[in-house]
Amino acid sequence: MDSELKKRLQQQAAKIRMNIIDAVYSAKSGHPGGSLSIADTLTYLYFAKMHVDPKNPKMKERDRFVLSKGHCAPGLYSTLAERGFFDVSELKKLRQVGAMLQGHPDMKHTPGVDMSTGSLGQGISAAAGMALAGKIDSAGYKVYTILGDGELEEGQVWEAAMFAGHNKLDNLVAIIDNNGLQIDGKLSDVCSPMPITDKFAAFGWHVITMNAHDFDSIEKAFDEAEKIQYQPVAIVQTSVKGKGVSFMENNAGWHGKAPNAEQYEQAMTELKTAAEALN
């Protein structure tokens, strides 16, 4: 990746991470762990990849994004706000009465949200439906969706995988956020959906792996996805839950919990220090 672009994306991701912590801290609830693990991928999608226009969020020919793991809404909201879909000040109202930003994505009220999600396993079906619409219309847009690795335990994911493979939806890219943790602990202890890559391949998908916190790896994966024809693409990203905040990293306890004042200060200090180190 071009070093200037990489630096810009790293700086952007650092801001998005701070926004995530800010939003969840303000809401006193929410899901920081999984939001932080997809922060770099969201940054890449919205600042280097997707064809979107914040001033015209319903633009017909836009690329679509469905956050199938809808609980990581703070990650998506922070990214959309930074990209200019709405004011960053909305983030501090997350989850509060009268706020635009709901606990899980609401396409009816939030500019830039292409699908309402939150109940796991459903976003990938909607994304496949959008991709099918694109095929029917011979439209050039792509549909991206991010799923959690724990989400793969939902049977509907595999119904959608079968459908997308059968219909050769090569305009669909599903990113699986493989941080290895779910609410009740390690995937390997709860009910393992492994091996993820083999399963998607068996359903007729082209499978790519990437390091979720390395923009060179991310760019390489999406460049490869771009070239695939007649198959949907699954990008399995190895990520760190809670990435960027030392005490949240690789800790299932931070799946759906807000930091207290002291933890908030520490998290922000760590993220600021990391951001400054980029300059």
Next chain:
Amino acid sequence: MADVIKKATRDSYGEALVELGKVHDDLLVLVADLADATKVEGFKKAYPERFFDCGIAEANMMGIAAGLAAAGKKVFASSFAMFAAGRAYEIVRNSIGYPHLPVKIGATHAGISVGEDGASHQCCEDIALMRTIPGMTVINPSDDIEAKAAVFAAMDIDGPVYIRFGRLAIPVINDFDGYKFEVGKGVLLRDGTDVTIIASGLLVCEALEAAKTLEADGISARVINIHTIKPIDEEIIIKAAKETGLLITAEEHSVIGGLGSAVADVVTATVPVPVVKIGVNDEFGHSGPAPELLKEFGLSAENIVKTVKASMSLKK
């Protein structure tokens, strides 16, 4: 009654889709491996490029329909009521209902008139499930004419619609030429002063039969067809409650949460008169020929007459 034309509303659904496909060249139809049974086979033959079989995966089919609608497509999703409303309930609720996407759900094989397949396939809970979803329109047509009209009307509704169709051939009671379908409007089929029978689906025909018998026995029964369970026609129900003082509801659905409950919801808050519900009484069905089952479960003109007579003393 020898010249009565009978037709299953699932056939009406299939025929209406073919017609609708002509008018709307962007209409899409989805099914979950039940193209022939849900009668969308005709659409498949006429417009193969606009037909998608999702396989035996109703949950995903509803999600696909949601995604298509979110991308601006007009779409009908077909399955048996048991799977469309039952199995896929939460997907219909969250992926279609919550974002208020204009997906039309064509649910066939509703109620116990499924017959021989037995309780696993006899869905008597679908109306209850669907009407609890905010913004969902729920339609239960009474015959061929009404079923076709409902399919056309659904296309113009800017939101999700659930339409319930049956497997059993039932009498055509509406007149093709004079029939005008209005979503959310009850139909006064017969005036009366002593009692009102409010029916839906295949019980409408039975209610008309019952009213004739009651008349011969000196009871003047009003008959109202409620094809749209939600939004329900409050006006026609309140008027009937005021003028006749006793409501008997009749539906091929559980007495919990269906038409009877919807009618009771209206009058308890306005004109609290007795509401006596005829339906499936909190029990599962079983295998058998549909006409026999309908009789056994009291979904008949005979039982409506009996229930009306037994309920007259409830009037104040």
